[in-house]
Amino acid sequence: MRLRSALAAAAAALLTAGCAVGPNYVRPSAPVPPVFKEAPPGQRPEDWKAAQPSDAAPRGPWWEVFGDPDLDALEAAVDAANQDVARAEANYHVARALARGARADLFPALTVSPAVTIARSRTGAGQATGTGTGGHTTVYEVPFDLSWEADVFGRIRRNLESNVAAAQATAADLEGVRLSLHAELAMDWFLLQGLDAQKRLLDDAVAGYARALQLNRNRHEQGIVSGVDVAQAETQLETTRVESTDLEVDRAQLEHAIAVLTGRPPADLTIPPTPIHAAPPAIPSLLPSELLERRPDIAAAERRVAAANAQVGVATAAFFPRLLLAASAGWQNASLGSLFSAPSFFWSIGPSLAQTIFSGGRRRAALEQAHGNYDAAVAGYRQSALGAFQEVEDGLAAQRILGTEAEQEAVAVAASERLVAIARNRYQGGITTYLEVVTAETAALANRRSAVELLVRRMTTSVALVKALGGGWDASTLPSRGDVLSRVSPHPTATEGRIP
Numbered sequence: 001m002r003l004r005s006a007l008a009a010a011a012a013a014l015l016t017a018g019c020a021v022g023p024n025y026v027r028p029s030a031p032v033p034p035v036f037k038e039a040p041p042g043q044r045p046e047d048w049k050a051a052q053p054s055d056a057a058p059r060g061p062w063w064e065v066f067g068d069p070d071l072d073a074l075e076a077a078v079d080a081a082n083q084d085v086a087r088a089e090a091n092y093h094v095a096r097a098l099a100r101g102a103r104a105d106l107f108p109a110l111t112v113s114p115a116v117t118i119a120r121s122r123t124g125a126g127q128a129t130g131t132g133t134g135g136h137t138t139v140y141e142v143p144f145d146l147s148w149e150a151d152v153f154g155r156i157r158r159n160l161e162s163n164v165a166a167a168q169a170t171a172a173d174l175e176g177v178r179l180s181l182h183a184e185l186a187m188d189w190f191l192l193q194g195l196d197a198q199k200r201l202l203d204d205a206v207a208g209y210a211r212a213l214q215l216n217r218n219r220h221e222q223g224i225v226s227g228v229d230v231a232q233a234e235t236q237l238e239t240t241r242v243e244s245t246d247l248e249v250d251r252a253q254l255e256h257a258i259a260v261l262t263g264r265p266p267a268d269l270t271i272p273p274t275p276i277h278a279a280p281p282a283i284p285s286l287l288p289s290e291l292l293e294r295r296p297d298i299a300a301a302e303r304r305v306a307a308a309n310a311q312v313g314v315a316t317a318a319f320f321p322r323l324l325l326a327a328s329a330g331w332q333n334a335s336l337g338s339l340f341s342a343p344s345f346f347w348s349i350g351p352s353l354a355q356t357i358f359s360g361g362r363r364r365a366a367l368e369q370a371h372g373n374y375d376a377a378v379a380g381y382r383q384s385a386l387g388a389f390q391e392v393e394d395g396l397a398a399q400r401i402l403g404t405e406a407e408q409e410a411v412a413v414a415a416s417e418r419l420v421a422i423a424r425n426r427y428q429g430g431i432t433t434y435l436e437v438v439t440a441e442t443a444a445l446a447n448r449r450s451a452v453e454l455l456v457r458r459m460t461t462s463v464a465l466v467k468a469l470g471g472g473w474d475a476s477t478l479p480s481r482g483d484v485l486s487r488v489s490p491h492p493t494a495t496e497g498r499i500p
Helices: 002-015 062-066 069-081 083-104 155-221 227-261 288-294 296-317 362-428 434-468 481-485
Strands: 109-112 115-123 133-150 322-333 345-354
Touching (some): 062 069, 062 155, 062 434, 069 083, 083 155, 083 481, 155 227, 155 296, 155 434, 227 434, 288 296, 296 362, 362 434
Antiparallel strands (some): 109 133, 115 133, 133 322
16 A cells, blocks of 8 residues: 555656756847848848758858869768868767766666675673674665655756757757857868969069070160169069068968868868969848848857757756655665565655755755856847858858959059050160059069969958858758757758757
8 A cells, every 4th residue: 555655656757857947048139130231232131041942052061162173072080080170070979978967866766786795793691701603694785775866846847858958959069169160161262262263373483584684784785774773683584483482381281271270281282273264252141130040150159059048947846846756675684595485576666756845045046057057148149140141241242342342453464464465565665764664564464473372362251151141051050959868960051950
């Protein structure tokens, strides 16, 4: 009868365990503009939309939009070998393990502790003087102890909810690390190509200046020009040669950085000169509200808000009693041979309530701390959203302004090349000194280098804009609750379930 009563109490606890105290999670609002300020002229709000499957949107390997097979090969090595990615993946696995550990609190804990107890005793009058009779008693025990907390007020479930959300935030952090590293590699790649393009310009100029120097020396020997023209030609040549050599420092550093990003020591990677030849791709835009679902850093911040909200429930549950169920059973006998016989079996079971009556304000302080952590997480989420909008606006403005600047620079390059042709004709005709040629050629080289720098800036700005738009990532690819708690270790973005 006592066993049935205890089981009935446990069943009643199970029936009432559906109540979880604390606030249910509601995603906080974020300041979202209707359209981006830096939208192209004439862009209507309804024109800003999520890219459709037929659009040329960056999704998956977004760097393929640049159409550079060499870049594609380097980017593929980031996920496989980069140590920052490996560390972020390890953090995600730790978070999943913590979530599974929190789920284990929902189930009973069963322990067994076999023991052999040997006791010595004395009997008789001689016990006081040490002359009595004595003996040894041996007791063998195989007890099983079961303990379980009925989650009546949801403390365990809220803690599990918090750990699952924290694991999902860690998965989003992993995707944020991947996105940042892929973008950093693409930027370094285009910067390196820009240096190669500038070095080609300078090396071509050095070759031309060397021929001009020789021509001036020949004319000087013939008495046609003065030594000033020779000195000017030589100064121009050596100055340009120094500028060409100086580029090798930055190029070497970029090559080393690319090697580390792909998980290799710098000595293991040599990139041949590859002058930039790509053009900035068109990046489809989307609604500002949809940016919240496309940015892994915003998704991570939102999941941390959910985790903090659940911790408020954990702190609230501390004000309510805990229902505990303890049961013991096993065998006990003085004879090892009769240990597992029916008369040696024993058992006990009984529920108990545990309630803190006085804690000196500790529980109230813990609840206030939980509320403060939640408010801080909400502020962090909203700040992440504002930062994301700023990055997109910056990218759109840079694309627009640099595009206009590139058109203007193309006109300047053409004009400087015409000036060089005129100056050379005037010098060859004896109308002017070689200084005019030097000045024109210096201006033309500077304009051509500026054109290359503008192209590199437009390429890196395109990469930054793709990164600001989330690189084609979407919050729906975050692991679901079931994926987080599964013993199988899926890829954090390989699951299809939405965040519950």
